[in-house]
Amino acid sequence: MDMGLRGRTVLVTGASTGIGAATARLYGAEGARVALTYRTNREKAEEVAAHVERSGGEALTVRLDLEDRSGIGAAVSTVVERWGGVDVLVANAVRWGATPPDSSLRFEDVSPEEWQAMVDANLLGTVEVVRHVLPSMRARRWGRIVLVSSGVAEEGLPGPGPYGTAKSGLHGMARALAWNAGADGVLVNVVAPGFTLTERAPSADSPLVEDFAAAIPSRRLSTADDVARLIVFLGSGANGNLTGELVREGTSAARAPRVEEE
Template sequence: MDVGLTDRRVLVTGATGGIGRALTRAFAAEGARVAVAYHRDQAAAQAAVRESGGEQRALAVRYDLADPACGDTAVGAVTDRWGGLDVLVANAIRPPTFRPGAASFEDVPVADWLPFVQDNLGRTVATVQAAVGAMRRGGWGRIVLISTHLVRQGAAGREFYTATKAALHGLASSLAWDVGRDGILVNVVAPGLTLTDRVAAMPRQVRAREAAATPSGRLTTPEEVARAVLFLGSALNGNITGEVLTVAGGH
């Protein structure tokens, strides 16, 4: 089936982690040109470029959420190379995702949590702004924001992390009204605990407990998350916008 991604220009942030790598593979397999946005692991980014068809079909771009210009830089690198941008998958996150240290929620200083929110939410919004400008010029676009099922379920110690992710849900639902008539669709994918290498290294009882909490009885794979993103980020998605798709085995 042709999903309408041949030669589409795709930017994936956080592209060298478990889910990010699956995302780049999925889009490249459909004929897209993929920009691999990475933070530190340049070797992993270059490996992803090779997997995605080499330098004729893929591009490694540095993307540091601590840098206020990271969105403009990454989108600019794609448009300079390929003349535009069609798809943005905002997957990058700056750790830690748990509350800093052993402090109670009310004891975490503003100076500790505010930079986390500024980097993870503010930089993502700025990246979306840069992407929307490029997509409006092209008259077509798909934006997929990666969140977490914990926004709905909640988890102790994850208050600041889930607050930044929940904000993406509001961003998508409202931005959809602004860009829809320009051919741009904006959605959120919220994975559950996903069987990346990092999760596979967790204690078996932790993984078993999480799997037992799902109707399917197992954890989601990165490839399953990537297929959901691919659908929303392709021409198969004709008119779904402002929505949240949870990929967590029913958890």
């Protein structure tokens, strides 16, 4: 199947590691021009960029910090100036909160500052990236936007959830944007991964991984490459008219209760 990505310009935020890195590599293999953003791991982003170039794509690394609103426009402009616009946006970067999430923390003990920072970065920072890529998509009357959310946005976590709350905002935004930009040829979808096997995750045979896997119908967790393949499909010419949708990967509406929740 032709993914229609040869010569297209793709911006993947948070592409130095994990799902973003896997996604950037896959776009590169499809012959796209890939702009990869990083926040602290410039070296890792450069490694991913080198991989993209070895596999036939073109690459550009740019620093983008979701917590620096004014810098976001400048980061997108760097890409637009280099390649004339952005055809595909994968909004994947994330500001993590307390890691691992503390399930003993009471809702009211999360400070207003942490709520503000989480919503500012993960919702409003993403809005800002989208605002800056849209003009060139509308001008070309073609665009694909994939917002990376999380299963946690629907399922919640035992601990308080600024992260899930900020992510769930992306779902409403995708619906609004699908209508707002659809007539200009821009398709917008959300990918909500479950707990995914990236380099940050515990090893595949850890009890935590087994516990999470038992709660989903396939009984296995997705890898970063699994999620990347879904993202690349939605953010490609192969996606002809799917928009405004939330697609779950490695989690499911048919999720079973986890053992400790029974």
